[in-house]
Amino acid sequence: GRERARAAAAGPVVRPDGTPVTVSANVGGRAEARAALAAGADAVGLLRTELLYVDRPRLPGEDEQAAELGAVLAELGDRRAVVRTLDVGGDKLLPALDLDPWRHGPLGVRGVRYAFGHPDLLRTQLRAVLRAAYGRGEVWLMAPMVTVAAEARRFRLLVEEVAGELAAAGTAFARPAKVGVMVEVPAAALVADEICAEVDFVSVGSNDLTQYVMAADRTNDAVGDLYQPGHEAVWRLLATLVDAARSAGRHVAVCGELAGEPDAAVRLVRMGVDELSMAPSGIPDVKAALRSRLG
Ligand code: PEP
Numbered sequence: 001g002r003e004r005a006r007a008a009a010a011g012p013v014v015r016p017d018g019t020p021v022t023v024s025a026n027v028g029g030r031a032e033a034r035a036a037l038a039a040g041a042d043a044v045g046l047l048r049t050e051l052l053y054v055d056r057p058r059l060p061g062e063d064e065q066a067a068e069l070g071a072v073l074a075e076l077g078d079r080r081a082v083v084r085t086l087d088v089g090g091d092k093l094l095p096a097l098d099l100d101p102w103r104h105g106p107l108g109v110r111g112v113r114y115a116f117g118h119p120d121l122l123r124t125q126l127r128a129v130l131r132a133a134y135g136r137g138e139v140w141l142m143a144p145m146v147t148v149a150a151e152a153r154r155f156r157l158l159v160e161e162v163a164g165e166l167a168a169a170g171t172a173f174a175r176p177a178k179v180g181v182m183v184e185v186p187a188a189a190l191v192a193d194e195i196c197a198e199v200d201f202v203s204v205g206s207n208d209l210t211q212y213v214m215a216a217d218r219t220n221d222a223v224g225d226l227y228q229p230g231h232e233a234v235w236r237l238l239a240t241l242v243d244a245a246r247s248a249g250r251h252v253a254v255c256g257e258l259a260g261e262p263d264a265a266v267r268l269v270r271m272g273v274d275e276l277s278m279a280p281s282g283i284p285d286v287k288a289a290l291r292s293r294l295g
C-alpha cells in the first residue's frame with residue numbers, strides 16, 4: 001500500500017555507473033515541504049515563492065518574507081532547496097500587483113522580465129532569501145523565464161551584489177551554493193551553451209517550455225490538444241539543452257510536470273538529466289520506475 005511505497009521511496013536513486021539521480025519535490029509552502037519529505041524527496045528542486053504572495057492585498061516586506069521562507073526551509077532540515085525568485089505574469093497574476101493580463105501575459109512582461117523592471121521588489125526578495133538561508137540546509141537560487149544569456153548574467157551579478165551588501169552591513173545570511181536559471185523559453189534552450197557560461201545549473205520548466213514550443217497557451221482549453229509535453233518537438237529541444245549543459249559540466253534538472261511521469265522520467269535520466277523535481281505525490285512511483293528500469 002501507500003506506506004510501503006513511501007518507505008521504498010526513501011533513499012537515493014543511483015545509476016548502474018554509481019552516479020546519483022536526485023528526485024526532488026516542487027513545493028510552495030510548509031505543508032508541501034512536509035509532504036515532500038514524507039513522500040521520500042531527496043531535496044526540493046523548485047520552491048515556488050509566489051505562493052507566499054497570493055491571497056494578499058499587499059506584498060510582504062523583507063522581514064516577513066525571510067520569516068516565511070525560513071519556516072519552509074526549517075521543515076527541510078539539512079536538505080537542499082532550490083528557491084525560485086518571483087514568477088509573476090503569464091498564468092500567475094497576483095492580486096497584490098494588479099497586472100494587466102495582456103502586458104503581463106505569457107509573451108509579455110513576466111518572470112525575470114518583471115523582476116528586472118521592479119528592482120526593489122527583486123532586491124527585497126533576494127535579501128529575504130539569503131537571510132532565510134542562514135543556518136539552514138543548502139539553498140540554490142534560480143530565476144524564471146530567462147530568454148537570453150545576458151539575463152542570466154544580470155541575475156547572477158545582482159545576487160552577488162546583494163550578498164555583498166548583506167556582508168558589508170554585518171547581517172546574518174548565507175550565500176546561495178549555486179545560482180541558476182530556469183529554461184522554459186525555446187530561445188534559452190537553443191543558446192544553452194551561452195547561458196551555461198553564466199550560471200552553475202539549469203532547470204527545465206517543461207510546463208512553460210511546452211506552451212512556447214507548441215504555441216499553445218497552457219491555460220487555454222481550446223488549444224489543449226496541442227499542449228503536449230511529450231511531443232517529439234519538446235523532446236528534441238530537451239536533447240539539445242541537456243547535451244549543451246552536460247558539455248559545459250552544469251547540473252541539469254527538470255522541474256515541470258513531465259518529470260513526474262514515470263516513462264518520461266526514465267527517458268530524461270537516460271538523456272543525462274541529473275535531477276527530476278515534481279509534485280510530492282509523484283515521487284514514490286518515479287523512484288520505483290527509475291530503480292527498476294535504469295541499467
Ligand atoms: C514550468 O513552467 O514547467 C514550471 C516548473 O514552472 P511553473 O509551472 O510554476 O510555471
Ligand code: MG
Nearest residue numbers: 184205207208
Ligand atoms: Mg514556468
